[in-house]
Amino acid sequence: MSINPDRIKERMIALGHDPAAGGQTWLANEVGMKPQGIQSILAGEVQRPRKLREISIALKTTEDYLLDEGDHPAGKKGPSPEMAIRLADLFAELMRSSGDLQYQVATYIEKRLEANQPQSRDTATKPA
Incomplete structure (x- = not known):
């Protein structure tokens, strides 16, 4: 179970926080990390971040979705x-x-x- 950086980027963009345009800093502030930590996650250097739950909450999605275990950003039975x-x-x-x-x-x-x-x-x- 490793995190899918593409799904994080997808959710950041969907929320209006493009990783290429300062979104990494936004996410870092939301979850209490340094931007370099978010950069490492987005680069695929981190398999399972300690703050996975916080990241999923900030990105308004589920941990399963970020771990590539679900097909829907809001979860299998969740809202759109x-x-x-x-x-x-x-x-x-x-x-x-x-x-x-x-x-x-x-x-x-x-x-x-x-x-x-x-x-x-x-x-x-x-x-x-």
């Missing part, structure tokens, strides 16, 4: 790349918002998750 970008933008906006809005959204999500929980066998009603 465009939707993943929009969701990430909305999440970032939410994190910048007031605590009251964050609480309202968290409460809404919690209620939706509880409503979608399957019933346990002990509490499920049996058909008549």
Whole structure:
């Protein structure tokens, strides 16, 4: 399992950060690395970077996709790349918002998750 530099470049370009035009510095800042470390990854000199998870998050994709183990940038069952970008933008906006809005959204999500929980066998009603 080694990282595919072409997929990193592809995702950087899709997000508007061309590696040939300063995108390496952007990615380095996003994941807490030096630009030289990103350059080594893009050159294929690094098989599995320690910050793979951070890189995948910054590139709005999955680790599997960057490791050449998935065909879709957002994962097998995930949203389209465009939707993943929009969701990430909305999440970032939410994190910048007031605590009251964050609480309202968290409460809404919690209620939706509880409503979608399957019933346990002990509490499920049996058909008549």
